[in-house]
Amino acid sequence: MKPPCEIVVWYVIPSIRSKLAKELLNLGMKQKDISVLLDITQPAVSQYISDKRGHELDFDPEVEDYIKNMAKDIMNGELQSIDLIPHFCHVCKTIKTQEVLCQLHKEKVNIPTTCSVCMESENDHCC
Structure with a gap:
């Protein structure tokens, strides 16, 4: 059994990092600076x-725009590394x-199509 949070760790967070890294690179940030910001390695x-x-x-498109705005806010100095968590x-x-x-x-996990655990979660956590 794999909980939905594991899907977040394996697929969602890497996809957010990928989109954000690409946006920051397009805005002129160096890979090394992106790695420091995201607390990951340059490779x-x-x-x-x-x-x-x-x-x-x-x-x-809504999420894409949100990530683009994150990148712009980072480049403008309005958003720091610690501020990324809630975003x-x-x-x-x-x-x-x-x-x-x-x-x-x-x-990815081959669970039954009738499962609705993710949508029924009452907590306010990421997953």
């Missing part, structure tokens, strides 16, 4: 940018309401 940033990691999930959680919560997390859980 991991390189893998995110080259789609060797974190490319499994496509976001809807990552916001993306996870948004994905949950769009049932993307449930779909990933069903595809």
Whole structure:
């Protein structure tokens, strides 16, 4: 049994990092600076940018825009590394309401299609 949070760790967070790293690179930030900001290695940033990691999930336009705005706020100095946590959680919560997390859980873990645990969760955590 794999809980939905494991799907977040394996697919959602890497996809957020990938999109954010690409946006920051496009805005002129160096890979080393992105790695410091995201608290990951520079080779991991390189893998995110080259789609060797974190490319499994496509976001809807609302989430894409949210991540682009995160990148702009970082570049403008309005958002620091510590401030990223609630923004990552916001993306996870948004994905949950769009049932993307449930779909990933069903595809990647082969759970019954009738499962609705993700949507019935009453807590306010990311997953």
